[in-house]
Amino acid sequence: MEKDMQYGSDYKFIPATSIASGMGMQVLPDLYCHTIQIVNFVVVGEPGTSDFVIVDAGMPGSAEEIIAACEERFGANSRPKAILLTHGHFDHVGAIVELVEHWDVPVYAHELEMPFLTGQQSYPDPDPTVEGGMVAKMSPMFPNEPIQLGDHVEKLPADGTVPHLSDFRWIHTPGHAPGHISFFREKDRALIVGDAFVTVKQESLYKVITQEQEISGPPRYLTTDWQAAKKSVETLAALKPSVAITGHGFPMTGSLLEESLGRLVRDFDQIAIPDYGRYVDKNIH
Ligand SMILES: [Zn+2]
Numbered sequence: 001m002e003k004d005m006q007y008g009s010d011y012k013f014i015p016a017t018s019i020a021s022g023m024g025m026q027v028l029p030d031l032y033c034h035t036i037q038i039v040n041f042v043v044v045g046e047p048g049t050s051d052f053v054i055v056d057a058g059m060p061g062s063a064e065e066i067i068a069a070c071e072e073r074f075g076a077n078s079r080p081k082a083i084l085l086t087h088g089h090f091d092h093v094g095a096i097v098e099l100v101e102h103w104d105v106p107v108y109a110h111e112l113e114m115p116f117l118t119g120q121q122s123y124p125d126p127d128p129t130v131e132g133g134m135v136a137k138m139s140p141m142f143p144n145e146p147i148q149l150g151d152h153v154e155k156l157p158a159d160g161t162v163p164h165l166s167d168f169r170w171i172h173t174p175g176h177a178p179g180h181i182s183f184f185r186e187k188d189r190a191l192i193v194g195d196a197f198v199t200v201k202q203e204s205l206y207k208v209i210t211q212e213q214e215i216s217g218p219p220r221y222l223t224t225d226w227q228a229a230k231k232s233v234e235t236l237a238a239l240k241p242s243v244a245i246t247g248h249g250f251p252m253t254g255s256l257l258e259e260s261l262g263r264l265v266r267d268f269d270q271i272a273i274p275d276y277g278r279y280v281d282k283n284i285h
Protein backbone atom coordinates (compact mmCIF):
# COMPACT_ATOMS: atom_id res chain seq x y z
CA MET A 1 0.00 0.00 0.00
CA GLU A 2 1.36 3.39 -0.92
CA LYS A 3 1.43 5.92 1.88
CA ASP A 4 1.28 9.66 1.29
CA MET A 5 4.58 11.40 1.62
CA GLN A 6 4.96 14.22 4.08
CA TYR A 7 7.56 16.13 6.01
CA GLY A 8 7.82 16.01 9.80
CA SER A 9 5.58 18.31 11.82
CA ASP A 10 8.46 20.68 12.62
CA TYR A 11 9.52 21.11 8.97
CA LYS A 12 10.35 24.71 8.08
CA PHE A 13 12.58 26.97 6.03
CA ILE A 14 15.82 27.72 7.87
CA PRO A 15 17.25 31.20 7.27
CA ALA A 16 20.95 30.40 6.93
CA THR A 17 23.29 31.06 4.07
CA SER A 18 26.89 31.04 2.87
CA ILE A 19 28.91 32.64 0.10
CA ALA A 20 28.65 29.36 -1.81
CA SER A 21 24.85 29.31 -1.80
CA GLY A 22 23.52 28.80 -5.32
CA MET A 23 26.94 27.91 -6.69
CA GLY A 24 27.68 24.75 -8.61
CA MET A 25 31.08 23.23 -9.12
CA GLN A 26 32.08 20.53 -11.57
CA VAL A 27 34.53 18.47 -9.55
CA LEU A 28 35.09 15.78 -12.18
CA PRO A 29 33.47 15.47 -15.63
CA ASP A 30 30.70 13.34 -14.13
CA LEU A 31 30.65 14.74 -10.59
CA TYR A 32 28.92 18.02 -9.87
CA CYS A 33 28.47 19.60 -6.45
CA HIS A 34 25.87 22.32 -5.84
CA THR A 35 25.39 24.32 -2.66
CA ILE A 36 21.92 25.07 -1.29
CA GLN A 37 22.39 27.76 1.40
CA ILE A 38 24.76 25.77 3.64
CA VAL A 39 24.53 22.18 2.35
CA ASN A 40 25.67 20.39 -0.80
CA PHE A 41 23.91 17.95 -3.05
CA VAL A 42 25.81 15.99 -5.67
CA VAL A 43 24.89 15.04 -9.22
CA VAL A 44 26.65 11.96 -10.57
CA GLY A 45 26.53 11.36 -14.32
CA GLU A 46 28.05 12.49 -17.59
CA PRO A 47 26.29 15.51 -19.17
CA GLY A 48 25.06 14.63 -22.65
CA THR A 49 23.61 11.36 -21.38
CA SER A 50 20.33 10.88 -19.57
CA ASP A 51 21.94 8.69 -17.02
CA PHE A 52 22.41 10.41 -13.68
CA VAL A 53 21.51 10.21 -9.99
CA ILE A 54 21.54 12.79 -7.25
CA VAL A 55 22.97 12.32 -3.78
CA ASP A 56 21.00 14.10 -1.03
CA ALA A 57 18.15 16.52 -1.42
CA GLY A 58 18.99 19.95 -0.06
CA MET A 59 17.36 22.31 2.40
CA PRO A 60 13.65 22.88 2.99
CA GLY A 61 12.17 24.81 0.07
CA SER A 62 14.97 24.10 -2.43
CA ALA A 63 13.24 21.74 -4.88
CA GLU A 64 13.05 24.29 -7.71
CA GLU A 65 16.74 25.09 -7.43
CA ILE A 66 17.69 21.40 -7.45
CA ILE A 67 15.50 20.67 -10.48
CA ALA A 68 16.88 23.72 -12.30
CA ALA A 69 20.49 22.68 -11.60
CA CYS A 70 19.80 19.20 -12.99
CA GLU A 71 18.00 20.56 -16.08
CA GLU A 72 20.83 22.97 -16.75
CA ARG A 73 23.23 20.06 -16.79
CA PHE A 74 21.13 17.37 -18.45
CA GLY A 75 18.51 19.28 -20.42
CA ALA A 76 14.90 20.34 -19.98
CA ASN A 77 12.68 17.78 -18.30
CA SER A 78 15.62 15.52 -17.51
CA ARG A 79 15.29 13.50 -14.36
CA PRO A 80 17.62 11.35 -12.31
CA LYS A 81 17.31 7.59 -12.12
CA ALA A 82 17.25 7.75 -8.33
CA ILE A 83 17.92 9.87 -5.27
CA LEU A 84 20.51 8.42 -2.91
CA LEU A 85 20.67 9.62 0.69
CA THR A 86 23.81 9.74 2.80
CA HIS A 87 21.47 10.11 5.78
CA GLY A 88 18.12 11.63 6.64
CA HIS A 89 18.91 14.86 8.52
CA PHE A 90 16.65 17.76 7.55
CA ASP A 91 19.34 19.51 5.52
CA HIS A 92 19.81 16.42 3.31
CA VAL A 93 16.13 15.64 2.72
CA GLY A 94 14.77 19.21 2.70
CA ALA A 95 13.25 19.07 -0.78
CA ILE A 96 12.80 15.36 -1.19
CA VAL A 97 9.00 15.17 -1.11
CA GLU A 98 8.65 17.71 -3.97
CA LEU A 99 11.49 16.04 -5.88
CA VAL A 100 9.95 12.58 -5.67
CA GLU A 101 6.57 14.00 -6.66
CA HIS A 102 8.08 15.87 -9.61
CA TRP A 103 10.41 13.16 -10.88
CA ASP A 104 8.68 10.02 -9.64
CA VAL A 105 11.97 8.30 -8.86
CA PRO A 106 12.99 5.88 -6.10
CA VAL A 107 14.95 6.97 -3.04
CA TYR A 108 17.61 4.71 -1.54
CA ALA A 109 19.04 4.83 1.98
CA HIS A 110 20.73 2.58 4.50
CA GLU A 111 18.50 0.22 6.41
CA LEU A 112 19.29 1.94 9.74
CA GLU A 113 18.05 5.32 8.42
CA MET A 114 14.69 3.90 7.42
CA PRO A 115 12.88 4.67 10.74
CA PHE A 116 13.75 8.37 10.26
CA LEU A 117 12.49 8.34 6.68
CA THR A 118 9.25 6.49 7.20
CA GLY A 119 7.72 8.44 10.05
CA GLN A 120 8.66 5.99 12.79
CA GLN A 121 11.38 7.68 14.80
CA SER A 122 12.69 11.21 15.42
CA TYR A 123 16.37 11.93 15.44
CA PRO A 124 17.74 12.83 18.86
CA ASP A 125 17.38 16.53 19.65
CA PRO A 126 20.24 18.69 18.37
CA ASP A 127 22.54 19.80 21.17
CA PRO A 128 22.77 23.59 21.49
CA THR A 129 25.07 23.24 24.52
CA VAL A 130 27.82 21.51 22.55
CA GLU A 131 31.18 23.26 22.35
CA GLY A 132 31.11 25.24 19.14
CA GLY A 133 29.62 28.35 17.62
CA MET A 134 26.42 30.07 16.69
CA VAL A 135 25.10 27.39 14.33
CA ALA A 136 25.17 24.95 17.23
CA LYS A 137 23.22 27.49 19.29
CA MET A 138 20.67 27.82 16.46
CA SER A 139 20.30 24.07 16.17
CA PRO A 140 17.16 23.68 18.36
CA MET A 141 15.22 25.30 15.50
CA PHE A 142 16.33 22.58 13.09
CA PRO A 143 13.64 20.05 12.21
CA ASN A 144 14.25 16.60 13.70
CA GLU A 145 10.85 14.96 13.36
CA PRO A 146 10.88 12.07 10.88
CA ILE A 147 9.68 12.56 7.35
CA GLN A 148 7.38 10.03 5.75
CA LEU A 149 8.50 8.74 2.37
CA GLY A 150 6.32 5.64 2.57
CA ASP A 151 7.02 3.17 -0.19
CA HIS A 152 9.12 5.64 -2.13
CA VAL A 153 12.22 4.87 -0.08
CA GLU A 154 14.01 1.55 -0.41
CA LYS A 155 16.87 -0.09 1.45
CA LEU A 156 20.19 -0.16 -0.37
CA PRO A 157 21.33 -3.65 -1.34
CA ALA A 158 23.29 -5.25 1.51
CA ASP A 159 26.22 -6.18 -0.76
CA GLY A 160 27.47 -2.59 -1.08
CA THR A 161 26.34 -2.07 -4.65
CA VAL A 162 24.54 1.14 -5.54
CA PRO A 163 21.49 1.02 -7.83
CA HIS A 164 22.11 3.04 -11.03
CA LEU A 165 25.74 3.72 -10.09
CA SER A 166 27.56 0.56 -11.05
CA ASP A 167 31.09 1.78 -10.37
CA PHE A 168 30.38 3.12 -6.87
CA ARG A 169 29.86 1.19 -3.67
CA TRP A 170 28.31 2.46 -0.48
CA ILE A 171 30.23 2.37 2.79
CA HIS A 172 28.56 2.41 6.20
CA THR A 173 29.97 5.39 8.11
CA PRO A 174 27.83 5.67 11.27
CA GLY A 175 28.35 8.07 14.18
CA HIS A 176 26.76 11.25 12.84
CA ALA A 177 23.62 9.19 12.15
CA PRO A 178 23.09 5.45 12.64
CA GLY A 179 22.61 4.67 8.95
CA HIS A 180 24.99 7.26 7.60
CA ILE A 181 26.75 6.16 4.40
CA SER A 182 29.39 7.45 2.00
CA PHE A 183 29.92 6.51 -1.66
CA PHE A 184 33.29 5.49 -3.10
CA ARG A 185 34.49 4.83 -6.64
CA GLU A 186 37.62 2.72 -6.78
CA LYS A 187 38.85 3.62 -10.29
CA ASP A 188 39.50 7.31 -9.58
CA ARG A 189 39.14 7.16 -5.79
CA ALA A 190 36.28 9.65 -5.78
CA LEU A 191 34.48 9.88 -2.46
CA ILE A 192 31.07 11.35 -1.68
CA VAL A 193 31.32 11.73 2.06
CA GLY A 194 28.02 13.04 3.36
CA ASP A 195 28.60 14.40 6.89
CA ALA A 196 31.06 11.73 8.13
CA PHE A 197 33.60 14.54 7.95
CA VAL A 198 33.17 17.99 6.47
CA THR A 199 35.50 20.69 5.10
CA VAL A 200 34.03 23.60 7.00
CA LYS A 201 33.66 24.07 10.73
CA GLN A 202 29.90 23.66 10.62
CA GLU A 203 29.21 24.85 14.18
CA SER A 204 30.65 28.30 13.48
CA LEU A 205 28.27 30.74 11.81
CA TYR A 206 31.18 32.87 10.57
CA LYS A 207 32.97 29.92 9.01
CA VAL A 208 29.77 28.58 7.51
CA ILE A 209 29.08 31.96 5.90
CA THR A 210 32.63 32.34 4.56
CA GLN A 211 33.05 28.61 3.86
CA GLU A 212 36.66 28.85 5.05
CA GLN A 213 38.14 25.48 4.18
CA GLU A 214 39.16 23.47 7.20
CA ILE A 215 38.85 19.74 7.79
CA SER A 216 36.45 18.98 10.58
CA GLY A 217 34.64 16.01 12.07
CA PRO A 218 30.91 15.61 11.54
CA PRO A 219 28.71 18.58 12.53
CA ARG A 220 28.77 18.45 16.32
CA TYR A 221 25.25 19.45 17.29
CA LEU A 222 23.76 16.40 15.56
CA THR A 223 26.46 13.80 16.16
CA THR A 224 25.51 11.38 18.89
CA ASP A 225 28.07 8.56 18.70
CA TRP A 226 31.62 9.90 18.68
CA GLN A 227 33.33 6.51 18.89
CA ALA A 228 31.54 5.34 15.76
CA ALA A 229 32.22 8.68 14.08
CA LYS A 230 35.93 8.27 14.70
CA LYS A 231 35.98 4.76 13.24
CA SER A 232 34.10 6.02 10.20
CA VAL A 233 36.71 8.69 9.52
CA GLU A 234 39.43 6.03 9.83
CA THR A 235 37.56 3.85 7.33
CA LEU A 236 37.30 6.69 4.83
CA ALA A 237 40.92 7.80 5.25
CA ALA A 238 42.07 4.23 4.60
CA LEU A 239 40.45 4.43 1.15
CA LYS A 240 42.97 7.16 0.25
CA PRO A 241 40.45 9.24 -1.67
CA SER A 242 41.76 11.57 -4.39
CA VAL A 243 38.75 13.85 -4.13
CA ALA A 244 36.14 14.23 -1.41
CA ILE A 245 32.79 15.96 -1.79
CA THR A 246 31.39 16.59 1.67
CA GLY A 247 27.89 17.53 2.74
CA HIS A 248 29.16 20.88 3.97
CA GLY A 249 32.08 22.94 2.68
CA PHE A 250 33.95 22.98 -0.60
CA PRO A 251 35.22 19.75 -2.20
CA MET A 252 38.79 18.89 -1.24
CA THR A 253 41.36 17.14 -3.43
CA GLY A 254 44.91 15.87 -3.73
CA SER A 255 47.59 16.46 -1.15
CA LEU A 256 45.47 18.90 0.87
CA LEU A 257 42.87 16.15 1.28
CA GLU A 258 45.47 13.54 2.12
CA GLU A 259 47.17 15.73 4.72
CA SER A 260 43.92 16.99 6.20
CA LEU A 261 42.40 13.53 6.52
CA GLY A 262 45.61 12.20 8.02
CA ARG A 263 45.50 14.95 10.61
CA LEU A 264 41.83 14.36 11.34
CA VAL A 265 42.50 10.66 12.00
CA ARG A 266 45.54 11.38 14.14
CA ASP A 267 43.99 14.20 16.15
CA PHE A 268 40.32 13.23 15.99
CA ASP A 269 39.77 13.69 19.71
CA GLN A 270 41.09 17.27 19.58
CA ILE A 271 39.73 18.36 16.20
CA ALA A 272 36.38 16.64 16.09
CA ILE A 273 35.12 15.66 19.52
CA PRO A 274 33.75 18.63 21.44
CA ASP A 275 35.11 19.29 24.91
CA TYR A 276 31.60 19.33 26.27
CA GLY A 277 28.09 18.55 25.12
CA ARG A 278 25.12 16.31 25.71
CA TYR A 279 26.45 13.47 23.58
CA VAL A 280 30.03 13.55 24.79
CA ASP A 281 31.05 11.00 27.37
CA LYS A 282 34.44 11.95 28.69
CA ASN A 283 34.93 8.44 30.06
CA ILE A 284 34.92 6.89 26.61
CA HIS A 285 37.80 8.71 24.99
ZN1 LIG B 1 23.79 15.50 9.07
Ligand SMILES: [Zn+2]
Binds near residue numbers: 089092195219247248
Ligand atom coordinates in the same frame (compact mmCIF):
# COMPACT_ATOMS: atom_id res chain seq x y z
ZN1 LIG C 1 24.39 18.02 7.04
